[in-house]
Amino acid sequence: xxxxxxxxxxxxxxTTNWFRTILTxxxxxxxxxxxxxxxxxxxxxxxxxxxxxxDIATNTMFMWTRSTTKAxxxxxxxxxFRFKVDDVKSISENIPNLRFISPxxxxxxxGNDNNVVRGLNTGAYNIYGDYPEIxxxxxxTITEGRFLNQNDIKEKRKIAVIGAxxxxxxxxxxxxxxxxxxKIQGVNFMVVGTYKKKSNDGDGEEAQKEIFVPFTxxxxxxxxxxxxxxxxxxxxxxxxxxxxxxxxINLMKTRHKIHPEDTRAVGYFDLYEQYNRVESxxxxxxxxxxxxxxxxxxxxxxxxxNIMLIVVKERTKEIGxxxxxxxxPWSIKKQILMESVFLTIVSGMAGIIIxxxxxxxxxxxxxxxxxxxxxxxxxxxxxxxxxxxxxxVLSGLMAGFIPxxxxxxxxxxxxxxxx
Amino acid sequence: xxxxxxxxxxxxxxxxALHVLKGINFTVEExxxxxxxxxxxxxxxxxxxxxxxxxxxxxxxxxxxxxPIKNLNETKAANYRNKxxxxxxxxxxxxxxxxxxENVALPLYYQRVPRKERQERAMKYLDQVGLKEWATHLxxxxxxxxxxxVAIARAMASEPKVLLADEPxxxxxxxxxxxxxxxxxxxxDQGNTIxxxxxEDDIAHMCKRIVYxxxxxxxxxxxxxxxxxxxxx
Numbered sequence: 010x011x012x013x014x015x016x017x018x019x020x021x022x023x024t025t026n027w028f029r030t031i032l033t034x035x036x037x038x039x040x041x042x043x044x045x046x047x048x049x050x051x052x053x054x055x056x057x058x059x060x061x062x063x064d065i066a067t068n069t070m071f072m073w074t075r076s077t078t079k080a081x082x083x084x085x086x087x088x089x090f091r092f093k094v095d096d097v098k099s100i101s102e103n104i105p106n107l108r109f110i111s112p113x114x115x116x117x118x119x120g121n122d123n124n125v126v127r128g129l130n131t132g133a134y135n136i137y138g139d140y141p142e143i144x145x146x147x148x149x150t151i152t153e154g155r156f157l158n159q160n161d162i163k164e165k166r167k168i169a170v171i172g173a174x175x176x177x178x179x180x181x182x183x184x185x186x187x188x189x190x191x192k193i194q195g196v197n198f199m200v201v202g203t204y205k206k207k208s209n210d211g212d213g214e215e216a217q218k219e220i221f222v223p224f225t226x227x228x229x230x231x232x233x234x235x236x237x238x239x240x241x242x243x244x245x246x247x248x249x250x251x252x253x254x255x256x257x258i259n260l261m262k263t264r265h266k267i268h269p270e271d272t273r274a275v276g277y278f279d280l281y282e283q284y285n286r287v288e289s290x291x292x293x294x295x296x297x298x299x300x301x302x303x304x305x306x307x308x309x310x311x312x313x314x315n316i317m318l319i320v321v322k323e324r325t326k327e328i329g330x331x332x333x334x335x336x337x338p339w340s341i342k343k344q345i346l347m348e349s350v351f352l353t354i355v356s357g358m359a360g361i362i363i364x365x366x367x368x369x370x371x372x373x374x375x376x377x378x379x380x381x382x383x384x385x386x387x388x389x390x391x392x393x394x395x396x397x398x399x400x401x402v403l404s405g406l407m408a409g410f411i412p413x414x415x416x417x418x419x420x421x422x423x424x425x426x427x428x
Numbered sequence: 429x430x431x432x433x434x435x436x437x438x439x440x441x442x443x444x445a446l447h448v449l450k451g452i453n454f455t456v457e458e459x460x461x462x463x464x465x466x467x468x469x470x471x472x473x474x475x476x477x478x479x480x481x482x483x484x485x486x487x488x489x490x491x492x493x494x495x496p497i498k499n500l501n502e503t504k505a506a507n508y509r510n511k512x513x514x515x516x517x518x519x520x521x522x523x524x525x526x527x528x529x530e531n532v533a534l535p536l537y538y539q540r541v542p543r544k545e546r547q548e549r550a551m552k553y554l555d556q557v558g559l560k561e562w563a564t565h566l567x568x569x570x571x572x573x574x575x576x577x578v579a580i581a582r583a584m585a586s587e588p589k590v591l592l593a594d595e596p597x598x599x600x601x602x603x604x605x606x607x608x609x610x611x612x613x614x615x616x617d618q619g620n621t622i623x624x625x626x627x628e629d630d631i632a633h634m635c636k637r638i639v640y641x642x643x644x645x646x647x648x649x650x651x652x653x654x655x656x657x658x659x660x661x
Binding site: 013014021022025326327329330331332333334335336337338339340417420421422425 | 477480482483502503506507508509510511515517521522523524525526534535537538539543582586
């Protein structure tokens with residue numbers, strides 16, 4: 010297959026008419042270039058939007074309480090209720106395949122008054138009462154000290170982990186943070202750690218202005234009793250939270266004597282479903298990219314096939330001579346197929362290279378001009394390039410097949426007679 | 429070497445069939461130089477094509493060097509052509525983008541002779557036809573006579589059992605024709621079997637035997653005293 014003579018011949022044939030060869034090659038080149046650019050643009054959009062999800066565990070739902078909209082078991086309509094600490098235990102006992110169930114409480118929030126004081130500095134922050142697992146569901150980087158641990162929960166330690174934004178506002182630049190105290194709604198908490206969250210969009214700044222304290226200390230310090238504000242529930246990787254959602258909510262309805270058909274009493278947000286929706290959007294987008302790209306490529310391939318037919322026609326006599334000299338038909342077929350595959354691959358590779366350079370250029374532009382909303386790092390993976398190459402080889406074979414067939418269909422005697 | 433019994437061939441021309449060969453019986457011994465003569469339409473080219481396995485007969489037997497030639501598929505025919513036969517055409521039929529040497533080496537390539545040996549052998553045959561210095565030239569850079577000599581070298585390169593020449597001098601002036609015939613005679617002197625199709629009397633008389641074809645049958649088959657082409661040059 011890799012005989013020198015064969016390759017020499019392929020080159021001889023393809024270089025006899027440079028202009029025609031290049032025009033033909035351009036069709037394939039253009040097709041693969043469009044395919045690569047479409048796919049990378051889709052990837053860029055996908056990267057940009059997925060970055061907005063951040064590192065949050067996406068197989069997660071959030072659940073909170075609202076007031077009932079149906080009377081049930083003698084209890085009135087419009088009744089409000091609260092999740093209790095026992096509910097958490099009950100969920101973990103009754104629903105399988107859950108990875109984390111984090112009960113959460115919060116102080117502060119949008120438009121809130123200043124609630125944290127340190128010396129002369131004050132600020133309004135979100136204060137969360139949390140279990141240590143929350144760091145897996147809402148990832149953050151501990152920049153100094155440590156995060157909450159089980160002993161903090163057990164011993165109800167009054168400690169706090171503060172965000173970089175909090176540190177900037179309450180402390181001087183070089184001040185020691187570890188071991189210092191901040192006063193949250195009149196209760197002193199010792200700072201044992203600072204964190205930083207990946208910020209990638211508008212809420213980036215807000216995300217750095219949070220304070221995490223142990224759930225148990227929070228409940229005691231701020232009079233929450235057994236109440237749970239809301240829960241963040243993450244399922245194991247193999248199971249989607251969307252499939253467990255019903256069971257969890259039904260369990261809560263039973264425990265809190267809510268009418269089974271009351272759909273509004275338990276509020277929830279299914280992050281996984283949202284994420285999936287985005288995922289399927291990108292699935293559709295890459296499908297369109299492939300569809301359009303391959304159609305453009307197809308027209309290039311038809312061009313190759315066309316030219317190969319003309320080449321075969323032009324060489325009818327030569328093929329007749331070769332066969333008279335004893336070249337077997339298969340060898341001729343192979344020759345035509347290889348010419349076609351070679352032409353397709355070379356022009357396709359050129360398309361891939363130019364496409365890669367184009368992506369490189371766009372990335373350099375993006376880097377130079379700062380981030381653009383919802384567009385990040387357009388790229389094609391090696392897998393996509395391999396697929397493109399595979400498509401090229403297949404299409405080269407396809408393009409050569411009919412011409413090769415027509416080359417050996419003519420009898421050598423008829424081929425010799427043509428002038 | 430060649431044995432033909434009751435060979436028939438007809439072509440379909442629209443609704444009526446054209447019976448070209450109407451029962452040819454014909455034997456060629458090893459080392460013969462046979463001219464096949466006849467006016468156009470006499471079937472001489474058809475006969476040569478069948479002998480050359482470029483065409484198949486409708487009926488009849490054909491044995492080449494003891495091998496019965498029948499039920500040929502394309503691959504088998506290509507293989508036999510390559511091993512048994514060398515072709516010389518009126519219009520040379522060289523491949524125009526290949527040099528003289530490459531053209532001569534082509535049949536050897538199909539025999540899967542290694543590149544180096546192929547070129548050496550091709551060069552030997554080019555030398556034999558006196559074109560060693562022209563080895564790297566393209567057919568378009570050579571004269572008609574030179575081209576035909578390259579074609580003869582190519583036909584010889586695979587060391588075939590029989591050389592088939594279809595009007596080898598048809599496209600040449602008489603001086604070059606005699607040069608080419610001289611070459612063919614010399615090759616024949618080395619013991620090669622050669623069949624020449626021609627309609628020129630003087631060319632035919634440079635062979636050792638003349639077979640006259642008329643309307644698809646052999647009308648005369650005679651041994652002649654060979655006229656050496658070298659006396660004309």
